[in-house]
Amino acid sequence: xxxxxxxxxxxxxxxxxxxxxxxxxxxxxxxxxxxxxxxxxxxxxxxxxxxxxxxxxxxxxxxxxxxxxxxxxxxxxxxxxxxxxxxxxxxxxxxxxxxxxxxxxxxxxxxxxxxxxxxxxxxxxxxxxxxxxxxxxxxxxxxxxxxxxxxxxxxxxxxxxxxxxxxxxxxxxxxxxxxxxxxxxxxxxxxxxxxxxxxxxxxxxxxxxxxxxxxxxxxxxxxxxxxxxxxxxxxxxxxxxxxxxxxxxxxxxxxxxxxxxxxxxxxxxxxxxxxxxxxxxxxxxxxxxxxxxxxxxxxxxxxxxxxxxxxxxxxxxxxxx
Numbered sequence: 270x271x272x273x274x275x276x277x278x279x280x281x282x283x284x285x286x287x288x289x290x291x292x293x294x295x296x297x298x299x300x301x302x303x304x305x306x307x308x309x310x311x312x313x314x315x316x317x318x319x320x321x322x323x324x325x326x327x328x329x330x331x332x333x334x335x336x337x338x339x340x341x342x343x344x345x346x347x348x349x350x351x352x353x354x355x356x357x358x359x360x361x362x363x364x365x366x367x368x369x370x371x372x373x374x375x376x377x378x379x380x381x382x383x384x385x386x387x388x389x390x391x392x393x394x395x396x397x398x399x400x401x402x403x404x405x406x407x408x409x410x411x412x413x414x415x416x417x418x419x420x421x422x423x424x425x426x427x428x429x430x431x432x433x434x435x436x437x438x439x440x441x442x443x444x445x446x447x448x449x450x451x452x453x454x455x456x457x458x459x460x461x462x463x464x465x466x467x468x469x470x471x472x473x474x475x476x477x478x479x480x481x482x483x484x485x486x487x488x489x490x491x492x493x494x495x496x497x498x499x500x501x502x503x504x505x506x507x508x509x510x511x512x513x514x515x516x517x518x519x520x521x522x523x524x525x526x527x528x529x530x531x532x533x534x535x536x537x538x539x540x541x542x543x544x545x546x547x548x549x550x551x552x553x554x555x556x557x558x559x560x561x562x563x564x565x566x567x568x569x570x571x572x573x574x575x576x577x578x579x580x581x582x583x584x585x586x587x588x589x590x
Contacts, residue, residue: 292411323453
């Protein structure tokens with residue numbers, strides 16, 4: 270049994286740049302698997318509030334007509350990279366699949382860089398507000414380096430050099446671009462509807478699930494979707510529940526084994542197995558092999574359920590600890 274700060278202390282003995290993957294796994298798979306999942310879920314919500322992103326996602330129909338599949342594909346691709354590493358065969362294959370999806374839609378470098386910034390910044394802010402502790406400076410450097418490396422593999426240009434640069438980029442981009450778009454709102458609504466089908470939310474009234482999600486969104490994000498802004502009492506109720514959870518974890522022992530998001534049971538599209546090169550969207554809908562033979566990385570072996578890893582799809586903020 271490990272003491273509560275075991276993984277942070279172990280990370281301190283590593284180089285945050287050279288060993289960024291190991292340190293980032295201590296954060297996301299040992300100390301904060303549920304919190305990281307929630308933070309990245311709300312990071313994706315922020316991207317829907319940028320009209321150029323939200324409207325594109327709506328036009329593809331993937332997030333509104335095939336919400337569960339798109340949810341699963343996004344999570345699996347990202348967790349393949351996280352669990353197996355950026356230099357592994359599976360990790361490189363997953364990044365290649367993501368790059369091909371993005372190339373089909375001609376997404377701007379500015380939008381891609383903004384999405385990357387949300388993955389860097391939002392988890393730290395979530396843990397500052399709701400975690401049993403904040404990230405250490407060592408962990409911030411390591412997780413930032415992890416996403417810098419991922420961004421370079423995705424051919425994103427002008428990536429910030431440090432966390433402060435990502436923070437400035439994200440805040441400035443949102444101030445300039447957050448705005449209501451009917452397509453972005455439809456994508457956000459579909460994601461909230463999916464939340465309501467997942468355990469334990471499936472036991473709650475759908476309206477309560479939405480109120481919970483709204484209470485965890487800041488006012489600029491809510492206004493961009495034209496969602497109601499919860500009052501102080503409502504926010505205090507839900508944030509108090511998260512503070513209680515944080516206290517329980519603070520006095521509990523650390524995990525001795527990693528907790529992968531696939532073990533939360535959210536992925537429903539692939540009950541048996543999946544091929545990385547068959548995940549996601551394709552140039553011609555329904556043609557699952559369009560353009561999949563390019564690149565230097567061979568197709569990886571078929572994955573069984575539970576072999577995937579840490580994911581970042583939008584999921585319920587009330588799912589397991």
